[in-house]
Amino acid sequence: MFSAQFFKVLNDVWSNKTRTLLIVLSIAAGLTAVGTVISARILLSEGIDQSYGSVNYANGSLTTAQAFDKDFVRSFYNVAGVAETDARRTLSARALNPKNKYSSIFIFSLLDYKDNRVNKVASIDGKWPPDRHQILIDRASLSLLDAQVGETIRIETASGDWRSLEIVGTVNELSQPPATLLGAAYSYVDEETLEWLGAPSGFNQLYFTVKPGVTSTVEKKKILESVVAKAENAGYTVVTSVVIEEVPINSIIQTLLYILSAIGILSLFLSIFLIINTISAMVTQQTRQIGIMKAVGARAIQILWMYLFVVIFFGLLALVVSIPLSTVGAALLSQYLGGSFNFKIAGNPIQTISIVIQIAIALLVPTLASLVPLINGLRISATQALSSAGTNQTNYGSNPIDRLLSGANVWFTRYTLVRPWILAVRNMFRQKVRLGLTLITLVACSISNLT
Amino acid sequence: MQSSQTNSTNLFTSPANVQQQDTSADAFIRLVDVVKVYPGRAGGVKALKGISLEINRGEFLVITGRSGSGKTTLINLLTGLDHLTSGEIWVNGNPVHKFNEEQAASWRGKNAGVVFQSFHLIPTLTVLQNVTLPMDFAGRGTIRQRQERGLALLKQLEIETHAYKLPSQVSGGQQQRIAIARSLANDSPLLAADEPTGSLDSSTAQTVVAIFKELVKQGKTVVLVTHDHDLANEADRVLTLNDGQIQ
Numbered sequence: 001m002f003s004a005q006f007f008k009v010l011n012d013v014w015s016n017k018t019r020t021l022l023i024v025l026s027i028a029a030g031l032t033a034v035g036t037v038i039s040a041r042i043l044l045s046e047g048i049d050q051s052y053g054s055v056n057y058a059n060g061s062l063t064t065a066q067a068f069d070k071d072f073v074r075s076f077y078n079v080a081g082v083a084e085t086d087a088r089r090t091l092s093a094r095a096l097n098p099k100n101k102y103s104s105i106f107i108f109s110l111l112d113y114k115d116n117r118v119n120k121v122a123s124i125d126g127k128w129p130p131d132r133h134q135i136l137i138d139r140a141s142l143s144l145l146d147a148q149v150g151e152t153i154r155i156e157t158a159s160g161d162w163r164s165l166e167i168v169g170t171v172n173e174l175s176q177p178p179a180t181l182l183g184a185a186y187s188y189v190d191e192e193t194l195e196w197l198g199a200p201s202g203f204n205q206l207y208f209t210v211k212p213g214v215t216s217t218v219e220k221k222k223i224l225e226s227v228v229a230k231a232e233n234a235g236y237t238v239v240t241s242v243v244i245e246e247v248p249i250n251s252i253i254q255t256l257l258y259i260l261s262a263i264g265i266l267s268l269f270l271s272i273f274l275i276i277n278t279i280s281a282m283v284t285q286q287t288r289q290i291g292i293m294k295a296v297g298a299r300a301i302q303i304l305w306m307y308l309f310v311v312i313f314f315g316l317l318a319l320v321v322s323i324p325l326s327t328v329g330a331a332l333l334s335q336y337l338g339g340s341f342n343f344k345i346a347g348n349p350i351q352t353i354s355i356v357i358q359i360a361i362a363l364l365v366p367t368l369a370s371l372v373p374l375i376n377g378l379r380i381s382a383t384q385a386l387s388s389a390g391t392n393q394t395n396y397g398s399n400p401i402d403r404l405l406s407g408a409n410v411w412f413t414r415y416t417l418v419r420p421w422i423l424a425v426r427n428m429f430r431q432k433v434r435l436g437l438t439l440i441t442l443v444a445c446s447i448s449n450l451t
Numbered sequence: 452m453q454s455s456q457t458n459s460t461n462l463f464t465s466p467a468n469v470q471q472q473d474t475s476a477d478a479f480i481r482l483v484d485v486v487k488v489y490p491g492r493a494g495g496v497k498a499l500k501g502i503s504l505e506i507n508r509g510e511f512l513v514i515t516g517r518s519g520s521g522k523t524t525l526i527n528l529l530t531g532l533d534h535l536t537s538g539e540i541w542v543n544g545n546p547v548h549k550f551n552e553e554q555a556a557s558w559r560g561k562n563a564g565v566v567f568q569s570f571h572l573i574p575t576l577t578v579l580q581n582v583t584l585p586m587d588f589a590g591r592g593t594i595r596q597r598q599e600r601g602l603a604l605l606k607q608l609e610i611e612t613h614a615y616k617l618p619s620q621v622s623g624g625q626q627q628r629i630a631i632a633r634s635l636a637n638d639s640p641l642l643a644a645d646e647p648t649g650s651l652d653s654s655t656a657q658t659v660v661a662i663f664k665e666l667v668k669q670g671k672t673v674v675l676v677t678h679d680h681d682l683a684n685e686a687d688r689v690l691t692l693n694d695g696q697i698q
Contacts, residue, residue, distance in 0.1 A: 002594065003583070003587045003594050003597070004576055004580035004581070004583045004584040004587050004597075005584070005587045005588075007576060007577075007580050008573060008575065008576055008580070008584070011575035011576065012575065015575050288571075289573055291571075292571045292572070292573060293573075293584070293588070294532075294552075294556050295530075295532060295559070295565050295567075295571065296559075296560065296565070296584055296585040296588065296633060296634075296636075297556055297557065297559050297560015297561065297585050297588045297589055297637065298556060298560070298588040299553045299556045299557055299588070300552065300553060300556070301553070302588055381532075381533065381534075381552060382532045382533075382552075382556070383527050383532050383533045386532075386567070386571065
């Protein structure tokens with residue numbers, strides 16, 4: 001059995017379905033945006049960790065002017081702090097697909113396809129390793145080449161000759177920036193084939209990882225210096241050397257997530273403004289009922305709790321909308337970004353922390369946002385509220401804007417006879433705070449859309 | 452009205468109130484030099500100009516006067532719905548003039564039932580819920596007890612068959628009965644009514660007057676504002692206000 005207060009709350013929610021829907025959707029919009037970003041962030045982080053965990057991503061690399069062999073690469077295990085080493089050679093060329101479409105292409109030859117140790121390339125399907133005059137294509141690069149496994153592509157050599165290579169499989173390359181971002185495809189051939197395509201024999205890019213426990217950039221730089229010194233002592237000219245702080249897509253993903261977080265927070269703010277405006281309108285509409293309740297003995301705090309209960313109920317309804325929407329949104333967003341950046345999203349899109357944060361926001365934010373209009377509405381005395389016709393008692397006419405509009409009213413009425421227009425403008429200025437919030441909401445929406 | 456005096460007493464008058472009535476020799480309501488000024492330009496509007504008045508427990512007082520004479524202001528001040536500018540108002544020993552908005556609401560819920568000309572019922576609540584609402588705010592009894600008391604009050608006022616209807620589904624006279632039932636919900640010793648028959652036809656108005664007289668018989672103090680001379684004739688005492696002063 002429930003009290004009359006409870007039924008008043010329930011009827012307020014049910015009796016004005018359009019208003020309820022508007023408030024619920026306002027809250028749900030902010031919650032969905034925040035929930036989607038939080039879940040997507042977790043899914044992407046998990047995806048990056050899982051994908052890059054198996055890659056054994058290099059902590060440093062150097063490029064030499066002269067080619068080196070496998071024995072030279074393995075000799076760096078003697079350098080203090082070095083855990084693993086590996087090597088590649090890269091050829092940049094132009095490719096022609098079966099549909100006679102040109103593309104830029106990077107062709108790598110790996111030191112040892114059967115013993116890939118650093119910046120590992122994973123076979124997805126087809127042959128591994130490729131034989132002579134065969135080529136493997138990075139999964140995300142197939143769309144750039146517009147070619148399929150089994151087809152033959154032609155590569156232009158430095159001398160201007162064209163060589164044909166059969167695509168025999170796809171691989172997953174995570175150690176390079178996403179091919180779609182660079183606009184160039186990644187492909188893999190054996191050492192002899194790369195030489196056949198015009199590259200010098202041997203390898204010229206050395207990659208290494210550091211031993212567990214080495215985390216600081218200073219330590220990594222010292223190890224790199226030792227590696228460079230060893231290469232130079234062996235007679236090689238080191239062209240470039242670099243410590244690699246993070247996986248290449250990490251900063252891009254983080255930047256994207258920051259932008260999405262900003263949009264999520266902006267959406268939340270917009271929904272706060274909408275809540276304030278709608279609750280303010282609701283309180284204005286129910287001023288007389290507030291007066292009645294005060295007249296029959298309700299204290300302001302009791303009425304405040306009744307309306308806060310309404311707001312909390314709106315928040316709970318918004319959660320019913322936002323939790324499934326944000327789950328689907330996070331799954332779609334993370335799949336899209338993961339696909340764009342060439343790594344798999346395997347995590348569960350239903351993220352407990354995201355749901356908990358949504359619940360906290362749904363209960364707290366609308367409650368706090370509605371406190372201002374509610375307290376303002378309840379400040380009115382019982383007699384004022386009872387004599388109200390549903391419009392707030394405002395001190396219209398007490399500031400220059402009001403007086404200007406009043407003056408304009410006289411002028412327009414006298415010279416242009418557009419009194420209804422002026423009446424509309426004056427009514428608009430009756431609730432200046434609400435007008436301000438509405439304008440901020442509209443401007444913020446426009447900025448959000450432009451972003 | 453139900454004719455059973457025993458039932459009426461049980462519903463409308465608590466033993467505590469009866470005891471107070473028997474033992475108190477002082478006036479139930481005492482107004483001392485009450486002034487009410489509504490703020491505004493040119494010094495505001497002086498609605499009451501130093502009213503001093505005593506009303507006894509169980510008295511049926513009717514206040515009459517022209518529009519703007521200060522009748523409604525007086526009722527609002529008596530029930531703590533509005534604050535006076537200066538003076539004192541004591542009701543049943545309580546300094547109503549010292550109450551802030553919250554204290555006044557809390558006191559009113561338990562000590563003063565108010566009936567308005569335009570009924571002022573909550574349109575989204577049923578008749579019964581409107582009657583039990585003051586008990587909810589006062590935290591009186593369990594929900595079941597509130598419902599039982601609400602139904603008993605509606606039965607007393609012969610509108611129990613409408614208990615589960617919305618106010619918009621009953622007549623004006625019935626709505627005023629609901630408002631009276633609501634004012635009795637917390638067994639308040641004071642009942643203040645502002646033009647309770649103003650929106651009713653003469654026949655229904657007579658019924659409402661009969662209800663008030665019955666309540667007075669049961670020990671309630673009734674202060675009623677009206678323009679209706681016939682209604683004034685039913686009162687123990689008639690007070691006429693003119694331009695904010697007792698005539």
